[in-house]
Each structure stands twice: as C-alpha cells, then as structure tokens.
Amino acid sequence: MHITHCPECQTAFKVSPQQLELAKGWVRCGRCSHVFEAALHFEASTEIPAPPQPSAHAPSLFRAAMAPASASAPSAASVDVAMPVAWLAGATLLLMTLVMQWVLVQRNWLAAHEPAVRPLLASLCACEITWPREPEAVLIESSSFTENPQGGYTVQLRLKNTQHHPVAMPALELSLTDLQDQILVRRVFTAQELSGKDHVQALRDVRTTLNFDLDDKVSQRVIGFRAFIFYP
Structure with a gap:
C-alpha cells in the first residue's frame, strides 16, 4: 500500500498496487477531482498526518478554518480507475458501429470491387448482394x-x-x-x-x-x- 499526495490540494490517501496497475499509475483526487500520476507524489511515511486540532484559545474564525472536514465530506480521495477503461470501451464500440453501418450501406459497391467478400457481406446483412446501380x-x-x-x-x-x-x-x-x-x-x-x-x-x-x-x-x-x- 502506498500513500500519495494530490499536487493541487495536498490531500493524502492510500492506493494499492492493484489500483495503480489497473489505472496505469493515474488516480483522481476525491476532494478536488484533479487527475495525476500517483508515483510522482509518493511519501515515505506510511502514516497520514492528522489535521491540526484548533486551539481552544484561538478566535472562532480561525477555529472554524482549522476544524476537520465534516462526516459527510470524504476523508480520503477515491481512485477513479473505471472512467478511462469505460471511455475507451465506449469509443471502440461506437467506432465499430459506424464501420459496420458504412459496410452495410456500401455492401454492393464493396462486393463489386472484391467479389470474394460477397458471401461474407450477404451473411452480415442477411440480404441479397446486388451489383451497384450507377x-x-x-x-x-x-x-x-x-x-x-x-x-x-x-x-x-x-x-x-x-x-x-x-x-x-x-x-x-x-x-x-x-x-x-x-x-x-x-x-x-x-x-x-x-x-x-x-x-x-x-x-x-x-x-x-x-x-x-x-x-x-x-x-x-x-x-x-x-x-x-x-x-x-
């Protein structure tokens, strides 16, 4: 387990080798959403320093600024490793769909240029391949x-x-x-x-x-x- 720091907001959180391998070393800060390479900001210590506690004698304005985050806010950043993989899969699927649509629309023209692919095109569209009408x-x-x-x-x-x-x-x-x-x-x-x-x-x-x-x-x-x- 490693500890890294967000270069934007200095939030420290733990990341596992499995998470780093899946995301190719990139992580997203759960506090400010900044994406960075975790290995460039590792620290040697295995303990995350506790935030400073506000002094009882400090003015109320400074006590509010030094108070720890509320329970509803995340105490550690989450690692977003699914987003790059999902984006790549969606883009690949969209490209394959566009290519398939083009092949079906141009099936007669493709078959005229390459007669050997006529059986394959016929099986893909489940239709009759005719000569192009021009x-x-x-x-x-x-x-x-x-x-x-x-x-x-x-x-x-x-x-x-x-x-x-x-x-x-x-x-x-x-x-x-x-x-x-x-x-x-x-x-x-x-x-x-x-x-x-x-x-x-x-x-x-x-x-x-x-x-x-x-x-x-x-x-x-x-x-x-x-x-x-x-x-x-």
Whole structure:
C-alpha cells in the first residue's frame, strides 16, 4: 500500500498496487477531482498526518478554518480507475458501429470491387448482394434504328461501363417519334431483354439488338427514336 499526495490540494490517501496497475499509475483526487500520476507524489511515511486540532484559545474564525472536514465530506480521495477503461470501451464500440453501418450501406459497391467478400457481406446483412446501380456510369456509345426489308424494326445499341468496377445492367426506354418529334409509342426493355447478364463488366462494352413489330398505322408515321437507359 502506498500513500500519495494530490499536487493541487495536498490531500493524502492510500492506493494499492492493484489500483495503480489497473489505472496505469493515474488516480483522481476525491476532494478536488484533479487527475495525476500517483508515483510522482509518493511519501515515505506510511502514516497520514492528522489535521491540526484548533486551539481552544484561538478566535472562532480561525477555529472554524482549522476544524476537520465534516462526516459527510470524504476523508480520503477515491481512485477513479473505471472512467478511462469505460471511455475507451465506449469509443471502440461506437467506432465499430459506424464501420459496420458504412459496410452495410456500401455492401454492393464493396462486393463489386472484391467479389470474394460477397458471401461474407450477404451473411452480415442477411440480404441479397446486388451489383451497384450507377446511372452515370453506363453510357450509350452508339445506337441505330432501322426498318427491316422483310418487315419489323431493329434497334442496335452499344452500352459502355465507364467505371473501374462492375455495375448493374440498366433497363432501356425506347420512344418512337413522328415528323413533329411527338412520341407515337413508348416501350421499356428490361435488363434481361437487353443482355443475358445482370451486370456490365468494368470498362467493357455490351452490344444488344432488339427486334420488334409495329402496327401499320404507327409504322407509317415513325420518323425517329429516342433511347434512354435507367434503373427501375
């Protein structure tokens, strides 16, 4: 057992080696709450000197100042060793929670960059891991709309993924227009209809050909088309 002194209020109290080891040598004064390193203020004596007793002949003002602390006030400082450990545990738990939330929000993006972690991410969130949907990543590099001599129409598209990781295959909205650029008919082609795959590889192209027929009244008025890719 050691005796140390608070450097702020000079309060003396005992501390055990176990307490010092747990708090890495730091203690908190129970009288003024000052935190200090106990070993720097050890004293050789094992007895805590008793406070001076007020003289019966001293004036009342000085007797009150020299009187010992009341029974309600702590006679010795308590060692606060739990606070640093609790703070560290709370901060660690908060950091782990934030990291876990970020992983769950970015699970599709992480799986696209590192396919090997897809099973782990799926087990963490208990959900399906899909390819990231990034509309700005997929561009229509080229497109054409032609009428076939044997009947029907053909639309050819070349889509390109500009990202360095795979992204989900988008859907296509095709609008056919007349001479006044008014939409005559609109149709949506799903990702499955555009390609047999559910994603576009990083920095790769996907070529697709769509064949369809039109009503005679509509086909006579068709002049142009618009193609728009999106994620439903």
